[in-house]
Amino acid sequence: MAKMCNSCGTVVDDNFQNCPNCGAVVVAQQTATPNMQQPSYQQPAYQQAGVYPEQKSKMAAGLLGIFLGAWGIHNFYLGNTGRGVAQIIVSLVTCGIGSIWGLIEGIMILTGSIKTDANGIPLKD
Ligand SMILES: [Zn+2]
Structure with a gap:
């Protein structure tokens, strides 16, 4: 089984403690869900920009x-x-x-x- 670097996403062999790509410490328990990420909730563009098209008074x-x-x-x-x-x-x-x-x-x-x-x-x- 391989594990995945939290910093750069490189798949790292279990034998390595550190990511060969970026050097970050790779934690073994991330193995089970290599694609684990926050739910991909897309904010409306105006919220990302912090600009609201029609703010009410x-x-x-x-x-x-x-x-x-x-x-x-x-x-x-x-x-x-x-x-x-x-x-x-x-x-x-x-x-x-x-x-x-x-x-x-x-x-x-x-x-x-x-x-x-x-x-x-x-x-x-
Ligand atoms: Zn890395």
Whole structure:
């Protein structure tokens, strides 16, 4: 059985403690899964670059939540359509008592407890 160098990927004979290619110490337990790598989750290009094409406004989302949170408007704004619909239903069913849910979320947005929209894109100040 051969093992694989963690540094350069060279397949190293079991008899060697060090990689002949780069000199790194090769650990034997890597043998079983020579292709073991992190799951190849590809981040969207804009996240890799740290640039977001359409950041939504934290202030707008927060104010929408505080004033129109009963109707889930801030969640529609952020793309959380399902949650927005749920807030409308909760507000109707509870005769408006449940509208405090949206109000609280609006405050959480303004205080930074909610930092991203439905796509995980950070809200801009
Ligand atoms: Zn190596």
